[in-house]
Amino acid sequence: MPDNLELTDGVEHLIEEFNADPYQQGALQEAEHRRLVDRNQDILMQPVYGQQQVARPEAVDPFEAYRVAVRQQGNQQMFRNAPLARALEDGAPVKKRKVNDEITFSSLIRDLFYIPAPPRPQLQDMDEVCRVLKLLTQKPYHFEDGKSLVGIEVEVENVLSVGPNIQLLFWQMVEDGSLRNRGHEFRNRGPIPLNYVEPALELLWRELNPSIDFSGRTSIHVHMDVRGFELNQLLTLLCVYAVVETLLFKFASLTRRSNIFCVPITETSLLTNIPFDSPKRIVGSILDTWQKYAALNLLSLQRFGTVEFRHMPGTKDTHKLLIWLDMLNHMKVFAYKTTLETALEDIGRLNTTSQYKEFLERVFGSLTAYFDMSNLARDMEKGVYIVKNLAVANPFHMSLSAMKVSEHSLLAKIVGFGSLVDRIGSEKYQLVRQFRSETKLPGTLAQIYDSLMRNPYHYLSTHSEKSELILKIIGATA
Amino acid sequence: MSLLEETPGDLTRKYQGSFVWYNKKLRYIGSFEKKEDGDTDPLCVAFMSKPGERRYTTEQVLDDDEIENIHFDSHFFNSQHWDKEGVTIPNEGLALKYERVPRRQWIRSLSPQTCLITTVIGPFMNTLGIATNNIVELQFSHVSQMIEPYYPSYNKAIDLLPRVRTIALSPNLALLPSPYEPDVIYIRSLFALIGKAEPDRIKVYHNGSYQEVLDYVKRSNETIQVELCQIT
Numbered sequence: 092m093p094d095n096l097e098l099t100d101g102v103e104h105l106i107e108e109f110n111a112d113p114y115q116q117g118a119l120q121e122a123e124h125r126r127l128v129d130r131n132q133d134i135l136m137q138p139v140y141g142q143q144q145v146a147r148p149e150a151v152d153p154f155e156a157y158r159v160a161v162r163q164q165g166n167q168q169m170f171r172n173a174p175l176a177r178a179l180e181d182g183a184p185v186k187k188r189k190v191n192d193e194i195t196f197s198s199l200i201r202d203l204f205y206i207p208a209p210p211r212p213q214l215q216d217m218d219e220v221c222r223v224l225k226l227l228t229q230k231p232y233h234f235e236d237g238k239s240l241v242g243i244e245v246e247v248e249n250v251l252s253v254g255p256n257i258q259l260l261f262w263q264m265v266e267d268g269s270l271r272n273r274g275h276e277f278r279n280r281g282p283i284p285l286n287y288v289e290p291a292l293e294l295l296w297r298e299l300n301p302s303i304d305f306s307g308r309t310s311i312h313v314h315m316d317v318r319g320f321e322l323n324q325l326l327t328l329l330c331v332y333a334v335v336e337t338l339l340f341k342f343a344s345l346t347r348r349s350n351i352f353c354v355p356i357t358e359t360s361l362l363t364n365i366p367f368d369s370p371k372r373i374v375g376s377i378l379d380t381w382q383k384y385a386a387l388n389l390l391s392l393q394r395f396g397t398v399e400f401r402h403m404p405g406t407k408d409t410h411k412l413l414i415w416l417d418m419l420n421h422m423k424v425f426a427y428k429t430t431l432e433t434a435l436e437d438i439g440r441l442n443t444t445s446q447y448k449e450f451l452e453r454v455f456g457s458l459t460a461y462f463d464m465s466n467l468a469r470d471m472e473k474g475v476y477i478v479k480n481l482a483v484a485n486p487f488h489m490s491l492s493a494m495k496v497s498e499h500s501l502l503a504k505i506v507g508f509g510s511l512v513d514r515i516g517s518e519k520y521q522l523v524r525q526f527r528s529e530t531k532l533p534g535t536l537a538q539i540y541d542s543l544m545r546n547p548y549h550y551l552s553t554h555s556e557k558s559e560l561i562l563k564i565i566g567a568t569a
Numbered sequence: 570m571s572l573l574e575e576t577p578g579d580l581t582r583k584y585q586g587s588f589v590w591y592n593k594k595l596r597y598i599g600s601f602e603k604k605e606d607g608d609t610d611p612l613c614v615a616f617m618s619k620p621g622e623r624r625y626t627t628e629q630v631l632d633d634d635e636i637e638n639i640h641f642d643s644h645f646f647n648s649q650h651w652d653k654e655g656v657t658i659p660n661e662g663l664a665l666k667y668e669r670v671p672r673r674q675w676i677r678s679l680s681p682q683t684c685l686i687t688t689v690i691g692p693f694m695n696t697l698g699i700a701t702n703n704i705v706e707l708q709f710s711h712v713s714q715m716i717e718p719y720y721p722s723y724n725k726a727i728d729l730l731p732r733v734r735t736i737a738l739s740p741n742l743a744l745l746p747s748p749y750e751p752d753v754i755y756i757r758s759l760f761a762l763i764g765k766a767e768p769d770r771i772k773v774y775h776n777g778s779y780q781e782v783l784d785y786v787k788r789s790n791e792t793i794q795v796e797l798c799q800i801t
Contacts, residue, residue, distance in 0.1 A: 349640040351683055354671035358643045360685075361671075363760045384671040442780050472784075473642070476741075479777030480760040486800055487774035488761040494749045496696040501746035501753055505731050506660075508697055544732050545658040552654070565732070 194370045196431070200325060201318035203374060206396040208318075211240070211281030212260050217290075220260045226290035232413040235456070237286035239420050241279075242314035242397060245295065246405055247303045248274040254298025261291040269352075270308055282316050282397075285416060292409050307346070309405030310353070313416060315423050318396035322370055327434045328398065328426035329365075330481065331454060332387055333357055334438055334474040335422070338451075340386070341463045341470065343402035343415065352384045353401045357474050361385055367481050418458050425454045438478045447471045511537045522564050530554055540564070573612055573630065577601040580612075586620065587680035588712050590637035591628075595712060598678075599625045619709045638678040639712075643668040643759060644740035645689075646718050648711055651733050661688035661701050662734030664743040666759065667715060681707050689735040689757065693748035723791050727768055730754060739785050756782075770794045 194203060201207075221227050250273050258264060261283065267276040277295055317325060332339075336357050340348045347353045356362050364380055366372040381389045388399035400419055406412065426434070441450055447467050451459045463470075497503065504514050512520045514537075523540045526532075532539055543550055547565045551558050580601040588597055591614070599615040604627075614636075615625040630636070647663040649656050666687050676682040684707065691703030705711075718740070721729060726736045726744050735745045738756070744766050747753035754766040756773075763778040764771055771786075771793055773779045779797050786793050 349638055351671070351674070351677055354669050358669045359671060360643075360668055382671040382673075384673060386671075439777060476758075476777075476781055477760070479780075480758065480775075485761050485763070485775045485777070487763065490800060491749060491755075491762055496693055496748045497750070498697075499751050500748050501751055502690065502693055502734075502748040503697055504751070505734055505746050506694065506697065506699055508699070546656065547732075548654040548656060 194322070194374055196323040196326075196370050197321050198370065199318070200320050200322070200392060200396050203322065204393050204396065206318055209281055209316075209395065211283065214284075216260060217283065217287050220256075221287070221290045224256055224294060226293050228289065228293070231286070232289050232410070232417070234285040234413075234417055234420060236420055236424055238284045239423065240282035240316035241285055241288065241416060241420075242282050242316075242395070243288065243291075244276055244278040244312040244314075245292075246270055246274065246276050246309040246311065247299065248272045248306050248309055248405075249300075249302055249304035250275045251300040251302065257295060257298040261287075261294060272304065272306070274309070282314070285420060288416060289409065289413060292412060296407055296409070303407070305405030305407065307404070310347070310350075310401060311403040311405060311412065313400045313403070313419055314391060314395060314397035315400070315419055316395075316397055317392070317423070320427065322373065323431040324426050325392075325398075326367070326373070327429055327431045328422060329362065329387075329389075330431075330434055330438060330478045331422050331426055333362055333477050334441075334471055335451065335454070336386065336474055337470040338462045338464075339400075339402055339418070342418070342461060344404045347386075347402050347404055353386045354382075354384055356385050356387055357477055359385065362477060363480065365481070414458065414461055418455060418461070421455045421458060435478065435481075438475055441471070441475045444468045447475070507537050507541055511540060515540065519564060519566075522560060526557060526560050526564060529557060529560075573632075577603050577612065580614075582675045583677045584614075584636070585676075587676050587678040587683070588639055588707075588709075589678045590639060591616070592635050595639075595716065597622075597709065601630075604629070620707075640669060640679060640683070641667055641715055642740075644715075644718075645737035645743045645759065646711070646714050646740070647720065647737045648705075648708075648714060650714075650719055651721075651729060651736075658733050660699070660734075661691050661694065661705070662736065662745070664689045664735035664737040664745070665705055665711065666743075667711075679707070679712065686711065689743050689745050690748070693745075696748065720789075723766075723771075723789070723793050724768055727754060727766060739789065741781060742785055764798070770796065772796050772798045774798050774800055 246267055246269075248270055253264060253275075257277070261279060262277045263280050265276050265278060267274060270276070279291070283291060317328070320328070333356065336355055337348075340355065348355055359382075361381055365376045377389050378393060383390050384401075386401055388401060391397045391399045403412065403415055429437075437450065437453075441447055444467050448459070448464065451462065451464075455462070498508055502508075507514060511523070515523070519540075520536070523536050523543075526543075527536060527539050534542075543561065543564055547561060550561050554561065577600075584598045585600055586598070588595060590596075591598075596616045597619060599617045601612060601614050603610045604613050612630045613627045614630050615627050617623075617625045643666070645664055645666055648659060648665050649663060651658065651663060666689065668685050668687075670683060670685050672682070674682045686705045686707055688701065688703055688705060691701045694701035695703070718737075720726075720737055720739055723738060726738055729736055730744055730746060735743060737743045741759055743757055745755050745757060747755050755762050756764045756766045756771060758778055758781060761775070763775040764773040764782070766772075769792070771782055773782050773795060776797070779795070782795050785791075786795055
C-alpha cells in the first residue's frame with residue numbers, strides 16, 4: 092500500500108462507496124460518482140512531473156487501495172480470482188517457466204509452458220465500470236469472437252495528467268525507457284475480452300490529457316491469448332501470419348516495417364530456421380532463437396501464453412485499433428479451426444493473385460476490404476514462398492545434406508582442392524607454366540592460376556604484354 | 570522530439586557505424602557533435618568514407634529529414650560487379666545473402682548490428698578444409714550493390730561460375746558449384762537447395778519452388794526450359 096495516505100484515502104473512499112452495493116442497491120448515481128471523481132481529481136489530475144511529483148500516479152494505485160478495502164471488508168465480489176490478487180502484487184517478476192518435456196503437435200501451449208489461467212477482471216466488474224463511467228457507446232464495434240482474450244500495451248508521450256479511473260480496472264501505468272517527453276506505457280491489468288477493448292480505450296483517451304502525443308517512438312502492442320492452442324494451431328497461425336505479414340504492415344503502418352523494434356519475420360531467418368518436423372525442436376527453436384523485436388513476438392508464449400503483434404504505431408484512432416484487433420482475431424480463429432496440414436496445403440496451392448485474394452477472404456472475411464490490395468502478388472508471394480518451403484518437404488535439399496562433401500566435386504575443382512592438371516587440363520596447365528616462367532611470379536602454379544581467375548584485370552594491366560596468354564588461360568577472348 | 574533536439578551522444582549511439590541516406594546520398598556515419606559556435610552550437614555529423622577509415626568530413630545537420638534510415642528486404646546480391654577492372658573475386662564467391670536481425674540494440678539504420686550477411690558456400694568450403702567465414706562484414710561496396718543490384722543473365726552466370734564461384738541470379742535465386750557431385754551446378758533459393766542448373770535448362774527438384782523459378786524466368790525474359798523433376 093502506498094505511503095501517500097492522503098491520495099489513497101481519497102480513492103479508497105471512492106471505491107468503498109462504489110463497492111457498497113454495486114449489485115443489489117444499484118450503482119452510484121452519476122452525479123455522486125462525478126462528485127467523488129472530481130474530488131479526487133484535485134489530487135490525481137496533477138501534472139505527472141513537476142514540483143508536486145509526489146502525486147505521480149504510479150504511486151497512487153487505486154486498484155491496490157481497492158484491494159485492501161476488499162480484504163478489510165471480506166468482500167470478494169469485485170475480484171473473485173485468487174491468483175489476481177497475488178499477481179497484482181506489483182513488481183513481482185514473471186519467471187521463465189520450464190518447458191514440458193513431453194511435446195507433441197497436439198500439446199496445448201498452456202501445458203507446454205505450465206501457464207495457469209491468468210488473473211483478470213471479472214465480467215460483472217467490467218460491465219459495472221463501463222456502466223457507471225458511461226463507457227458504452229451506442230453502436231459498439233462488433234467482433235466475430237468478442238470473448239477472445241487480448242492484452243494491449245499503449246505507449247504514449249506527453250502525458251501531463253492521468254485521470255483516477257484509468258487504473259481502476261482496465262489499465263496500469265508503467266515506465267518505458269524507450270519513450271521520451273513524459274512518455275508512459277499503459278497496459279491492461281490482465282487479459283480482457285475483445286468486447287471490452289472499446290470501452291477500455293475510450294476510458295484511456297478520456298482520462299488522459301487531450302494533448303497526448305504519439306511520436307514515432309510510440310507503438311501499440313497486442314497480445315493474443317493462445318494458451319488454449321495446440322502446437323499445430325500455433326504453427327498454422329505462424330504460417331498464415333507469414334503469408335499476410337506485408338499486408339498487415341500496410342494496414343498498420345509501412346513505416347513500422349523499417350523500425351528496428353518491429354522487424355518483419357519474413358525478412359529474417361526466424362521462421363525458416365524452425366524445424367517443422369519435430370515438435371520438441373520446434374519449441375526449442377522458438378525459445379532459443381526467436382527475438383523479442385520481431386514484428387510477431389513469440390517469446391511471450393513462455394511468459395504469458397500469448398503471441399505479441401508489434402506492428403501498430405501509436406495512435407488514438409480507436410476504430411482503426413478495433414479493426415486491427417479484429418483482423419488479428421480472425422487469423423487466430425482461422426488457425427484454431429484449420430489444421431496445420433490443411434493450411435499448408437491451401438497455402439501450397441497459392442500461385443495467382445486471385446488465389447491470394449480468395450485466401451484472404453477465407454481468413455479475414457469482410458475485413459479483407461481494409462487491406463491494400465493494389466499489389467497483392469508482390470505483397471504476398473514472399474510469405475507464400477517461405478511457407479511453401481516450410482510446408483512442402485524438400486527431399487532434394489535433405490538428401491543432399493546427408494551426403495558428404497566430395498573432393499571430386501565441382502566446388503572442389505573450382506576452389507583448387509585437386510591437382511591443377513586435373514582441374515584445368517594439361518593444355519591450360521602448360522599455359523600457366525609458360526605464364527609463370529615468363530613473368531617470374533612467385534607462388535605455386537595453382538596459386539597463380541587462382542589469382543588470375545579471380546582478378547584477371549589486375550594481371551591484364553600489370554602484364555599487358557602477356558594479355559593474349561592471360562586471355563587464353565582464363566578462357567576469354569580479347 | 571526531433572532529431573535536432575536529441576543530444577549528440579544519443580545520436581551517436583543510434584547511428585555510429587551505420588549507413589544512412591543523408592540528403593539522398595549514401596553516407597557512413599562516424600559520430601555527432603555540437604560545434605561550439607557562439608549561441609547556436611549547431612549539430613554536426615562526421616562522415617567517414619568507409620568503415621575503419623580514420624579521416625572524416627563534418628557537415629552541419631540543418632533539417633530532420635536529412636537523415637533517413639536504410640533497410641532492405643532479405644535477398645541475394647552479388648558482392649561486386651565481376652566485369653569491372655580491379656575486381657578480385659573473394660574466396661566465398663560473389664553471391665551473398667542479406668537478412669535483417671531483430672536483436673536488441675541501439676543502431677537504427679543499416680549496420681552489422683541490424684543485418685546479417687552470409688555466404689552461400691562458406692559452410693561447404695569449411696567442410697572441404699578451406700577456411701572461409703560464413704558471415705561477412707558489411708562493406709560500403711555491399712551496400713552499393715544492394716542499392717543498385719546487378720544480376721547476370723542465366724547462361725552468362727553459368728559461364729562465369731568457375732571464376733566467380735557463386736553468383737546471384739536474382740534477389741531470390743543463386744547458383745553455386747556442387748560440393749557433392751562433379752560438374753554439377755546447384756540452384757538455391759533463399760532457404761534451401763532446390764535444383765540443378767544446366768545451360769538453357771533448370772531442373773527443379775522441389776515442388777514448392779517450381780513457381781518461384783517460373784516467375785524468375787518470366788520476369789527476367791530468359792528463354793530457359795524449367796523442368797519439375799523427381800528425385801531418382
